Amino acid sequence: MPDPTALASWSxxxxxxxxxxxxADGSWTHEGSPIQREGLVRVFASLLRREPDGQYYLLTPAEKWRIQVERHALLAIDCERTGDNGEGVWQVLLNTGGRCRIGGEYTLHSAGRDGEPYVELPNGLTAQITRSAWYRLLDAAELEDGRAFIFSGGDKVILGATD
Incomplete structure (x- = not known):
């Protein structure tokens, strides 16, 4: 699978x-039929990029094919915290098997265009956070001034208002 930084340089x-x-449920189809092979979906996901025009493309160094995405390219199906104390990092586990940290350049949004929380990923992609993963984050959250938050890699990540 290509390194995300390599994918960003392909044009x-x-x-x-x-x-x-x-x-919207995270499943992939080809010509209207579900793509059943998880390995194939993982390969396609590793070649996926969203460009400034808002369109999604599967890329190789030599080819660029536009595809359609109903909501978000990926789903964050679970989350976990690694490390100790304030140095811990929260990561989301993606439906394609990958992981991405929360915080820093990967901003978490508590309510997206569809009202669901999501996290920004490399290459312009986003992953909708499933309800169970969101509740796991909320369960670990601290409260201050009516807002829930977590710390991830030293970053204070706001989850939203508690009212």
Missing amino acids: PELSGEIDIRIL
Whole structure:
């Protein structure tokens, strides 16, 4: 699988559009049929980038294919905290098997365009945080001035108001 920084540097010309769609529930389809092979979905996810035009593309160094995404490219299906005390880092586990830290350049948003929380990922992607993962974050949250927050890698990450 390509390194996300390598993917960011690829700039092939548009090859066209391919009938691949990522549905709101995180499943992938090709020509209307579900893609059943998890390994294939993982490979596709590793080649996915959202560009400034808001469109999603599968890329290789030589090809660029536009695909459709209903809501978010990925789902954050769980989260965990690694490390000790204030140095701990919260990570989300993605439905494609990857992990991404919360905080720093990967901003957490408590209410997105669809009202659901999500986290920003590399290459312009976002992952909707599932209800169970969100509740896990809220359960670990600290409260201050009517707001819930966590610390991740030294960053104070606001989860939202508690009222």
